[in-house]
Amino acid sequence: MLVTDDPLPVADALSWAVLPRCGAVVTFCGTVRDHSEGRDGVEHLHYECYEEHASARLADVLADARRRWPVLGRVALLHRTGHLDLGEVSVVVVASSPHRAEAFEAARHCIDTLKATVPIWKRETWSGGSDWASCSREITEVSDAPR
């Protein structure tokens, strides 16, 4: 897992997840969109995190996925911080498994859990101003993620 100000290495993560025993690799990329709730004309985003603990939380999400789907091959969780323009990749989840069902389920679980449990905040700049994201949620523990 990785939290970085640099562009996320999507292709490298995908290659890394390919294993001889795995016939499925699912990749999810979150990208910067031009609108959010009540805000048209989003121009760019700025992400910041609680540096000392964001990576540890990503590790918790990863360990939780491995407990739930022991068959998983490799799992990568990457989150970008700093300034991001439209279309840039803000988050990446890659999961490999012998068959596709577990890879899809684990990747979905990881992105949902990451969004609820990792201390990261997004500030939006749009045509009408700049403010913190209105679509936010109280941070929860990885152990509280729905089954």
Added chain:
Amino acid sequence: MALLRLLGPARDAAGTARADVPGATVGEVLDHARARFGDRFATVLEHSATWLNGGPAALDESVGEDDEVAVLPPVSGG
């Protein structure tokens, strides 16, 4: 005197990312922070989680010199 970390919208509201704040418990540290940083910060704090040294904290937990209390507003990663 614990180190108080203020993240995201809490940092904006307080005007600083970190501060040494007195208090023998998490709750006392937050009380001092409310008094120091004002109403806008107090409003953000109402909707925030509080961590002690990287995990969820109860208000009655003791804090000392080496402890880090953090105010975490609702998150928006992804």
